[in-house]
Amino acid sequence: MNVQVTDDPRAIGVEVLSPLVQSQQLDLPANATDCAFSSCGTICAVSLGDGSISLFEISDSENSAAPKVTTVNDKLHHVAAVGIQSLGSDFVSIGQDGRAVWIDSSAPENSRILFEFPGAWIESIAVSEDSGLIALASGHRCVVVDRQGDVHLDADVGSTISDLAFDAVGRRLAISRYDGVTTATPATGELDLQLDWKGSHTGVSWSPSGRYIVTATQEKELHVWDLVTLQDFRIGGYPRKCHQMVWSAKDEILACSGADVITAWSFAGTGPAGRPPVEIGFVFGGTVSAVAAHPEKPLIAGGFSTGNVLVGATGKGEAVVAKAAGGSPVTCLAWSPTGTHLVAGNEAGGATLFTLADDLKVK
């Protein structure tokens, strides 16, 4: 167990509440590319650049506030594993070997290939706990399967797909591609909307209310489509490309990477137009490289290129330092379903597991 020292001078404008956050280091065989918690919150999975998946079983420890961690590493992909998502107590990983693998977390040795794109990379995955669907993309092709591997949608969107996002209930899927977004309804197998904006869209997300689809673009902007008014607009000013976007669970706030602070845009009411974002947790010389939204509270975790991990409130901008600078850039973050734990994977092949006190508050 290791309580982090949080008085790092490089983390400026940060409220320090160190006793409420405990952390422990987890060793990984390679660089972390993505991470997720199972729905029961006892298993954390990290996908890795060597094709392995590391599973950490987290159980209460009798003598310490930090949990006991048991590790299983399994090289499920032939080349890099680039994404992992949980579905119930199990996981689905995707890799540059063209495979989507179903990982039975109670018996990882029984993992099976859920779907395969022979000789191609699978580059994006989205899952919906509500509909039980798994969307996969490789090149121009998007395939939606269920946990048995039965295909519900198999569509060519005519251009390379960069990212996928289900709506809140998992009935519709947003597919980002060159020059815009295509939406699809897996139940009917139909592609429905074509949302066009010229250029390269590198990521997509769908607001919890279902009203907004937001993409990140190569031009270091966000592009927003309002599906109610059918208008679209840009949000600019990012120094770097935004690689990760998450919606805060309860308050229709979109948190993004790409700046030296976590930017939190409120889409409640009239939307973000004309309103500045809340800026959370400035790190001097750092860029936010990963973001994750607390499942229940209005809190966002941000990982930085400097190795810092901060947890901040979406409404105020103050943040708690969970991990000081040092180590390598944070590539991925995930909260456990109740928000008790947070995991941050990094480029150098390490992860930090944080245990947050129940009464964690950011003033």
Next chain:
Amino acid sequence: MSEAVQLATKVPVTLLTGYLGAGKTTLLNRILSEDHGKKYAVIVNEFGEEGIDNDLVIDADEEIFEMNNGCICCTVRGDLIRILGGLLKRADQLDGILIETTGLADPSPVIQTFFVDDDLRDRLALDSIVSMVDAKHFLDTVDNEHECEEQVAFADIILLNKTDLVDEDGQSAVEKKIRQLNQFAKVHKTQKAGIDLNQVLSRGSFDLKRLIEIEPGFLEENPDDHEHDDSIVSVSLRTSKPVQPDKFSSWMREFIRDRGVDVLRTKGILALDGQEQRYVFQGVHMVMDSDWGKAWQPEEKRESRLVFIGRNLNATELENAFTACTST
């Protein structure tokens, strides 16, 4: 990430161009199959060979898009941003990456991709543009095919391949034509793409810190004005007089803004008036990169050199404009 860490982990990327049948595939096969103890990934459009490590050969789809940044010649290869980003997620550190462009493609979108994408700039370094030239067929195709001409014009390193099929006079004629198009490329004569790979890979041709001198071209004459207006020429300028920084920068800014579409490549090493260090710069179309280079040594001749490669270049006009930058 600190500057030191970034530099240590930058992976060199070599762009391989050349007309169909010039020997690109032969060279790629050598790089992938020879026992050189290094790990290279190759990004290709179509690769027919079997029996090579397929994880290291990635198909590109040549998806080009225009940046919405107002730069009229800034087209970028989206597929490369995606594929290179994917390769950087792999645990294995690569010693280098080669990008093969199809026999007909203009390489500038590939080059511009490295200038405009911050993520790639942080982790990768565009190393050199290598062009394979078929010694036997080059002179037959170069005057009719713009792409064939452009591939030579853009290159830092030229492999004059299949020299076993051409006699010495024939080789000289090809070299002369190459020099008309490109006065700064290093030319190696090869047979069956046989060359020490250290002469081709990790050369740092785009590294401004290594731009110490522009090697004098084989042909030191500038082309006659008005000869073929739309064909590519290479114009080399030099002066021993100190260059006035304000005059030079306003000329260059205006010239590149107005003529950037025609100017394929620019390289320069300048002795600016009152400056101890060399001012080094290079550009591809309108994208320019500059830095302070090595200091001039007391015994060195402070000579400024400038090379433009492009279309519709009038050598006399450029000489006059450059000379005007030296008047106080």
